[in-house]
Each structure stands twice: as C-alpha cells, then as structure tokens.
Amino acid sequence: MSRFFRLSATTALCSLAPLAAFGQIATTTLAQYFTCPGNQVSLVNGQTQCALSDSLERLIIDFEANALINNPISAGEKGDRAALRRLPDASEAARTTSIHRIEALDRRHTALRRSPEFSGLNEAQRLNYEMMGFLLDQRKRLLPFDESRMPFVNDSGFFTEMSYVSRQTRFERPEDYEAYAARLTQLPRSFAQHRANMRRGIEEDFTASDAILPGVIDAVRGLADGTAADHPLYAPFVTMNDSISDKEQMRLKGLGLAAINTSVLPAYSALLEFFETEYAPAARTDVGIGATEEGRNYYRALVRNFTTLDLTPDEVHDMGLREVARIRSEMDAVIETSGFEGGFAEFLDFLRTDPQFYAKTEAELMHYAAWLAKRIDGKMPEFFGKLPRLSYGVMKVPDEMAKNYTTGRYWGGSPEAGRAGFYVVNTYDLPQRPLYNLPALTAHEGVPGHHHQIALAQELEGIPDFRKSLYATAFGEGWGLYSEKLAAEMGLYETPYEKFGQLTYEMWRACRLVVDTGMHWKGWTRDQAEACFLENSALSRSNIRTEVDRYISWPGQALAYKIGEMKILELRKRAEDGLGDDFDIRHFHDAVLENGSVPLSILERQIDRYIARAKREAVKARSAD
Numbered sequence: 001m002s003r004f005f006r007l008s009a010t011t012a013l014c015s016l017a018p019l020a021a022f023g024q025i026a027t028t029t030l031a032q033y034f035t036c037p038g039n040q041v042s043l044v045n046g047q048t049q050c051a052l053s054d055s056l057e058r059l060i061i062d063f064e065a066n067a068l069i070n071n072p073i074s075a076g077e078k079g080d081r082a083a084l085r086r087l088p089d090a091s092e093a094a095r096t097t098s099i100h101r102i103e104a105l106d107r108r109h110t111a112l113r114r115s116p117e118f119s120g121l122n123e124a125q126r127l128n129y130e131m132m133g134f135l136l137d138q139r140k141r142l143l144p145f146d147e148s149r150m151p152f153v154n155d156s157g158f159f160t161e162m163s164y165v166s167r168q169t170r171f172e173r174p175e176d177y178e179a180y181a182a183r184l185t186q187l188p189r190s191f192a193q194h195r196a197n198m199r200r201g202i203e204e205d206f207t208a209s210d211a212i213l214p215g216v217i218d219a220v221r222g223l224a225d226g227t228a229a230d231h232p233l234y235a236p237f238v239t240m241n242d243s244i245s246d247k248e249q250m251r252l253k254g255l256g257l258a259a260i261n262t263s264v265l266p267a268y269s270a271l272l273e274f275f276e277t278e279y280a281p282a283a284r285t286d287v288g289i290g291a292t293e294e295g296r297n298y299y300r301a302l303v304r305n306f307t308t309l310d311l312t313p314d315e316v317h318d319m320g321l322r323e324v325a326r327i328r329s330e331m332d333a334v335i336e337t338s339g340f341e342g343g344f345a346e347f348l349d350f351l352r353t354d355p356q357f358y359a360k361t362e363a364e365l366m367h368y369a370a371w372l373a374k375r376i377d378g379k380m381p382e383f384f385g386k387l388p389r390l391s392y393g394v395m396k397v398p399d400e401m402a403k404n405y406t407t408g409r410y411w412g413g414s415p416e417a418g419r420a421g422f423y424v425v426n427t428y429d430l431p432q433r434p435l436y437n438l439p440a441l442t443a444h445e446g447v448p449g450h451h452h453q454i455a456l457a458q459e460l461e462g463i464p465d466f467r468k469s470l471y472a473t474a475f476g477e478g479w480g481l482y483s484e485k486l487a488a489e490m491g492l493y494e495t496p497y498e499k500f501g502q503l504t505y506e507m508w509r510a511c512r513l514v515v516d517t518g519m520h521w522k523g524w525t526r527d528q529a530e531a532c533f534l535e536n537s538a539l540s541r542s543n544i545r546t547e548v549d550r551y552i553s554w555p556g557q558a559l560a561y562k563i564g565e566m567k568i569l570e571l572r573k574r575a576e577d578g579l580g581d582d583f584d585i586r587h588f589h590d591a592v593l594e595n596g597s598v599p600l601s602i603l604e605r606q607i608d609r610y611i612a613r614a615k616r617e618a619v620k621a622r623s624a625d
Helices: 017-024 027-035 056-069 072-077 092-113 116-120 123-145 161-168 174-184 187-203 213-224 232-238 246-282 293-307 313-338 344-353 362-383 435-445 450-458 473-489 496-521 526-536 541-553 557-582 585-593 600-624
Strands: 041-044 047-050 392-396 408-411 421-425
Touching: 056 072, 056 092, 056 123, 092 116, 092 123, 092 187, 123 293, 123 600, 161 174, 161 232, 174 232, 174 246, 187 246, 213 246, 232 246, 293 313, 293 473, 293 496, 293 557, 313 344, 313 496, 313 526, 313 557, 362 392, 362 421, 362 435, 362 473, 362 585, 408 435, 408 450, 421 435, 421 450, 435 450, 435 473, 435 496, 450 473, 450 585, 473 496, 473 557, 473 600, 496 526, 496 541, 496 557, 526 541, 541 557, 557 585, 557 600, 585 600
Parallel strands: 392 421
Antiparallel strands: 041 047, 408 421
16 A cells, blocks of 8 residues: 555645745635636625636646645655645644635636637547546535544554655755754644644544554554654764764754654643543544445445445445455365365365465565566566656664554655655564565556556656646555465566465455445444454454454545456556467556556546557558458
C-alpha cells in the first residue's frame, strides 16, 4: 500500500503560479476568486465581479491553485518557501471555505461542458476535463460527512504527519532547518483544531471505534514522552549538512530543541490527555460504521469512491466470497505439490511456526527485501517498454510507527525535489514477518508495483500537475496486486512456500472484500472478521490483528485492491483474446500506465483503444511484408 491516507488522498501537487495573486485579493473574496474564470476578479462599488469568460486552461489553473491553498506541505514540496514553515489549517471555518471553493469549481466545470469551447477540445484535453470531474465528484460525494471529525486511522493521521515530513524533507541550508523548526511550533495550533473537530464528532456520534484506540494512544504516548534531544522529530538536527559551519549548527540545534520543548512535547501531551480522558470513553463501541443511518450512507459513498465503480456493498461482499473459494482451491493445489503431509490447517500452522521461514535479525530481513527488489529490477525490461527515471530505495518502518504499522508500504518520491521513492519494510516482531510473503510484498510496493506506476505518472509530460499526483485507489492498489501475480511470470516465486505466500496475499485481498463489507455493512464482529484470514491464509495472527484494525479505522479503502486487480486481469484477457499472436505484454502494460492513475471505467476505454490501435498496426505491418 502506498502512503496515501485520508489526510492527503485527494490532494494534488500543483503549480504555484496562481498563488501569487492571492495577496492582492481580500480574504473575504477568496470564494469569488474560484467562482470567477481565470481568477479575473475586479472590484466594482466594493463588490467582486468576474471579468472574462471561462476556459479549460483557466479552470485547471484554479483547480490546482485550490489544492495548494490549505496544503502547505505539498506547496512547500513544490517550492513555496513560506509554506515550509506552516501546517494545514484544520479549523471548521477553513473546511467551510474549502467546501465553497469546491462547489464553485464544480459549477464552472459543469458550465464548461455546455460552452462553445468544449466541442473544440482534443482527446487529451477531454481526458484532463474528465479527470478533473472525477476528482470533483469524489470530493462532493464525501462533503456531507465531514471527515474532519475522524482525522486518523489505526496507524497514522495528523499526529504522524510530521514523522513523514521530517524524513522526506531535504535539509541542505540553514533556511531549511529554520523552516522545519517553525513548522514544529505550529503543532499546538494544529492539534487543537483537530481536537475541536473530534469533539464535534463526539457530539454528533461520529467517532472512531474504541477497538483501535489502544494502538493510537500508544503511538501518541511514544511521541509525548522522552527528552527533546531523543525525540524522533529532532532527528534532522542530529546529523546536519557539513557545509553548515559548527557555529551555525549549534544555533540551529538550539532552535530545534526549543521547538521540541516548547511546542512538540506539550502538543503531544495535551493530545494524549484528550485521547485518554475525552475521546476513548466516548468512542463508538461497534467495529463498523453502519450502526447509524449516517454511517450507512457514508459507507455507500466510500464504496463508490474507493472502487471507482457503481457497486453496492452487497455486490462487493458476494464478489469476495467467490474469490475466496477460487483462491482456496489454488492453495490446495500448491500444498499438494509441496509434498506436505497434512490438512490445510496443519499446513498453515507449519508456515506460522517453523523457524526456517523467519529472519533472525532485522538486517537479515532487510537484506532479503533488498535482494528481491534487485532481482525484479533485472526482469523489468522484459515486461515493460517504458521505465521511470526515478529510483527507489529500501528502508525499515521508523521505530515510532512500527508497532501498529502494516507489513510494508511505499513512500512516494519526488523527481522535482530530488527524492527517491522508498519501499518501506516493517521489522517489528520478526517472528510475525514470514520470509515466504516477502517476494509478493516487494513486487507490490516496489516494482513492478507502486514505485513503477507512481514514478511513471510523476514523469508524464504534457499533462496538468494534478494528474501527475492523482491516485485513484482502485487503479493504484489494483495495479499493486496485479504486480504480485505478474511476479510469478517473472520467476520470482522459487518455492511452493513463496507461491503459497503470493496466494496468501491474494486471499488477504479477497477476504478484505468480505470483511470490510461484513463489519461496516452487515454488522460483523471483530472475531468474524479475523476468522476469514485465520482460516484461509497463512498471515500471522499479529498481522491479521493489525490489518483488521486498519479496516475498522479506514472503511472502504481495502475494497480497492481486489476490485482493481480483477478489472486489470479482465482487460488483459480481453487484449490477449483480441490480439492473439499480436499481443505484446510490454505494450499492454505500457498502455495500462500511459495516462497515470485513472478510474477503472476510463482504464477500460483506454485498453479498448489500445486493442484497436494494436490491431491496425499489426495489419499494417503484415501488409508491408
């Protein structure tokens, strides 16, 4: 899974040029700024008026500017030095203003389709228009539910965001450290705003489940304790750029220590007290969100958003049951080839307990993950015509996150910032991290999975910036799961146990369809949810518990993986059947990824065009012969 969670799931990285005009416009006219095409705002008798007709180009500029207004983290990554000193405004007032801007942009987007300009748009421009509409529809669909009331999941959220920022910021000159220290001083204000939002959730019966709160509280406690010099957020000051003089380093270290002591530790202490004394006692006792009418409506919207298809929760549940049965039969066949004497349950116990399947040290686990990554790198040109320029590395999950974190994830890089992507591996509790799962995990998070897909999207040319960072979950996670299956064609699974590990991961995603809908739609208990994984996969008990915590805290997201993979496999079969001997796996994969992350409906249209184009090219080539 890539590092795209609720706080940033719909945020685009965009051009900073339009932001220069903000200083000339009063705050009270900001909504009008996005209502007017091309930002052409004039004052007439103290009232704002629009000055020019609209265009797709102007709308894209405003759409991208809107994405950065209250996202200083993204703005800072794009070069806005002032934004590097700030954290987002999480207040209810800021949310209201954001809603008005989104609604205004949506009205302009709808009106543009009826304008004379629309008929003159070329295919690429129409795709830009359609992708903007997709994002606006996703945001509008969730606006009624005020997700700011539940601003975290089981292992991450607003209280871990600075952990990512501290590791993904380039520190080269004194100004970088000064900006980072200034941003740390924003934590008390930021956390206070989130507490206000969560209190509103308590009042309105819209809270996280109490089932995930022990892990959340432990994570916050870990960031509230200790000394400033040992705090994870002080890490950038420990090893500083050698080009900075010793005297200057001492000054900057002092800024960092002061920020930790006066802002960071008090902010986390206040947040810890809030979680323990206010939030936990008031949190919902059901694991699912479907106990209220608002919760059921919210879940319907989440299913639509995460699958990008018009599916009901019941349809998804039934698809999951069918996939569980299919994969179980493939697992039985692998057990038979392994020569194991015993039943399915005995084989699972063997995989979960035999020491041969587990690393003895963190270094052993990390070395194996890195070796697998390089093995796949050597196979990539056989399966892809286009490879990204951006490299990726392998790192362990930071200690302060590891206990509640998933087995592995991908942290995106940035070609503009000169930052590589990272395949992040969890080394916490080694007896729960089987090596036979690692080939599938590596293919999913590194290449040909998330790094390959996301880096290619970031490097696309001739498209708006918002599309380079767009992440349609069903496409991105579907591609990651498809990559696990593709790794078999690459020869990555060398033993029956590694093949079973791949099927375990596929079963994991099939059970997600059953479990997520079961808990949030059908009223399942936690025990019912865990049973699907325990009875049908070799996932460790610790991993299963962490994963179920994730589904409890992040309704709907887990549905994207299998839905997306099934669509990609369906389209590959369509291409293979339609092209026969003219099918080229490299061309097919390039066609899937050629427009970056897209909804599954657009992907289907995209592959149909590829098939037609490939047929024409094949006929032309034979005619030339």
